[in-house]
Amino acid sequence: MYRGRFLAETMIELGYDAVAVGERDLSFGIRTLREYAEKGLPLVCANLFDGGERVFPPFLVKKVHGKRVGVLALLDTPPRELHGLEIRDPAAEGRDALERMRGRTDVVVLLAHMERGRLDDLLPALEGVDLVVRGHTIDIESAAEDCSDTTGGAFEDAVRPILFAGDRARAVGLVVVAAPPGERVSLVERRLINLDAAVPDEPATAERVRSFLAEEGARRRELAVSKSIPRDERTGRIVERYLGVDVCARCHGDLMPRFILSRHFRAMETLRARGEAENSACVRCHTTGFGRPTGYDAETEASGAPYLQGVQCEACHGPGTLHERGGTYAASGRSSCGACHTSTWSPDFEYDAYWRRSAHCGPAAADSAAGER
Numbered sequence: 311m312y313r314g315r316f317l318a319e320t321m322i323e324l325g326y327d328a329v330a331v332g333e334r335d336l337s338f339g340i341r342t343l344r345e346y347a348e349k350g351l352p353l354v355c356a357n358l359f360d361g362g363e364r365v366f367p368p369f370l371v372k373k374v375h376g377k378r379v380g381v382l383a384l385l386d387t388p389p390r391e392l393h394g395l396e397i398r399d400p401a402a403e404g405r406d407a408l409e410r411m412r413g414r415t416d417v418v419v420l421l422a423h424m425e426r427g428r429l430d431d432l433l434p435a436l437e438g439v440d441l442v443v444r445g446h447t448i449d450i451e452s453a454a455e456d457c458s459d460t461t462g463g464a465f466e467d468a469v470r471p472i473l474f475a476g477d478r479a480r481a482v483g484l485v486v487v488a489a490p491p492g493e494r495v496s497l498v499e500r501r502l503i504n505l506d507a508a509v510p511d512e513p514a515t516a517e518r519v520r521s522f523l524a525e526e527g528a529r530r531r532e533l534a535v536s537k538s539i540p541r542d543e544r545t546g547r548i549v550e551r552y553l554g555v556d557v558c559a560r561c562h563g564d565l566m567p568r569f570i571l572s573r574h575f576r577a578m579e580t581l582r583a584r585g586e587a588e589n590s591a592c593v594r595c596h597t598t599g600f601g602r603p604t605g606y607d608a609e610t611e612a613s614g615a616p617y618l619q620g621v622q623c624e625a626c627h628g629p630g631t632l633h634e635r636g637g638t639y640a641a642s643g644r645s646s647c648g649a650c651h652t653s654t655w656s657p658d659f660e661y662d663a664y665w666r667r668s669a670h671c672g673p674a675a676a677d678s679a680a681g682e683r
């Protein structure tokens with residue numbers, strides 16, 4: 311969407327006279343394209359209809375060196391999603407437009423968004439076209455040939471000159487035609503100008519492109535980060551995962567010396583000492599995330615899953631993938647205790663007293679050392 315908008319705005323800025331519609335331009339719906347047209351992008355298409363009405367003008371007439379140049383555009387390939395749009399027969403709509411252009415133009419240019427084969431089939435039906443500029447995604451093999459970096463695009467030959475637009479604006483085509491009154495239009499010169507280093511950048515446009523690319527780089531990085539977080543396929547919501555204390559330790563290392571000595575962290579050893587480490591009735595409160603997606607599971611842990619034994623950080627704070635920084639991730643710890651400190655297993659539980667005793671991540675080393683002595 312934002313790439314399309316950048317291209318449309320830049321084309322308006324550069325002063326394009328006529329722009330044909332391609333099927334991929336319709337990816338974001340006709341409303342988006344209409345917005346570009348309202349902002350000044352001169353979109354043309356004779357056979358694109360919405361609710362029985364043609365969406366854009368079928369052709370435009372431009373004065374070029376005193377001659378009236380008519381530009382007609384046709385689209386052949388339907389987009390993946392039509393969204394209620396209709397692409398009518400290019401032959402019939404093209405003929406109809408040419409009929410209306412008769413007498414109003416000296417030269418007729420057809421912008422054909424279609425494959426070469428389709429164009430060849432279509433052209434005999436379109437009497438009055440002097441010159442064709444074709445564009446459309448081409449198959450990979452011919453793309454390599456037509457759009458290699460050195461040529462940027464290629465001219466295609468037929469009875470009427472067909473010019474191929476190339477891709478990625480790597481070249482501009484120059485066409486000179488003669489249109490003497492009463493005579494058939496004839497081609498005087500045609501040439502591809504590669505936009506290589508020999509063609510200097512236009513400063514304002516170069517700046518536009520530079521800032522767009524910088525913005526896009528930032529967006530891509532953002533996207534990559536958000537993609538690396540697993541999401542629910544149906545709802546698109548982030549699926550949280552337990553990461554294990556080793557991950558927390560990378561940044562919260564200051565808490566670790568105390569934490570690894572704490573009873574919370576050593577809760578699994580308590581069970582082991584009693585031969586109950588396999589008993590899921592005990593394990594659920596002496597490990598992290600037991601019974602929850604990606605939480606402690608003896609089998610997966612044995613096959614290299616994050617180490618989630620003992621009551622780790624995420625047992626109180628919840629899985630660490632999102633790791634909110636606005637105070638909610640810290641606060642989530644406060645409401646966690648009750649799940650394990652039940653009346654059966656912790657009849658004396660009282661938050662303030664227990665919180666002080668737990669000292670968050672275990673009492674300071676000096677305190678416990680004092681206690682041991």
Ligand code: HEC
Pocket residue numbers: 573574576577578580581594595596597598621625626643644645646647648649650651661663664665667668
């Ligand atoms: C996932 C379960 C679980 C959660 C959540 C949990 N605890 Fe515990 N807690 C335990 C277990 C199990 C032990 C006993 C560990 C042992 O000795 O093996 C324990 C022990 C304790 C102890 C005794 C340790 C000591 O040093 O005396 C305190 C205090 C305590 N928890 C406080 C809390 C507080 C406060 C919260 C909430 C902020 C909380 N716990 C949340 C499972 C949990």
Ligand code: HEC
Pocket residue numbers: 580581584586589591592593594595596649650651652655656657658659
């Ligand atoms: C509902 C959660 C829960 C379950 C289930 C659970 N525990 Fe605990 N366990 C705790 C909590 C919380 C404590 C800490 C109690 C406190 O200090 O107030 C604890 C403490 C202990 C202690 C230390 C007691 C002490 O004071 O020295 C042992 C031993 C223990 N549990 C063994 C087990 C065994 C064995 C099972 C399974 C039969 C089990 N636990 C099941 C939550 C649980």
Ligand code: HEC
Pocket residue numbers: 555558562565566569574621622623624625626627640641642643644645646668670671
């Ligand atoms: C027994 C539950 C429990 C465990 C285990 C636990 N926390 Fe907390 N943590 C809390 C609670 C509750 C708070 C919120 C304290 C408050 O603001 O009332 C908190 C607060 C925090 C804060 C906010 C800043 C601060 O220090 O107050 C950070 C950071 C934090 N915890 C990181 C960790 C890390 C890292 C671990 C594991 C090494 C961990 N916590 C283990 C319960 C726990």
Ligand code: HEC
Pocket residue numbers: 553554555557558559560561562623624627629630631633634635636637638639640641
């Ligand atoms: C890449 C570094 C990094 C890792 C890994 C990390 N944290 Fe943090 N964490 C931070 C930073 C930075 C803060 C903000 C500290 C501050 O504001 O003082 C923070 C804050 C927190 C807070 C308080 C957040 C709030 O505002 O509610 C909690 C709780 C916390 N971390 C827990 C964890 C836990 C649990 C893990 C492991 C699953 C973890 N962190 C892993 C860097 C990290």
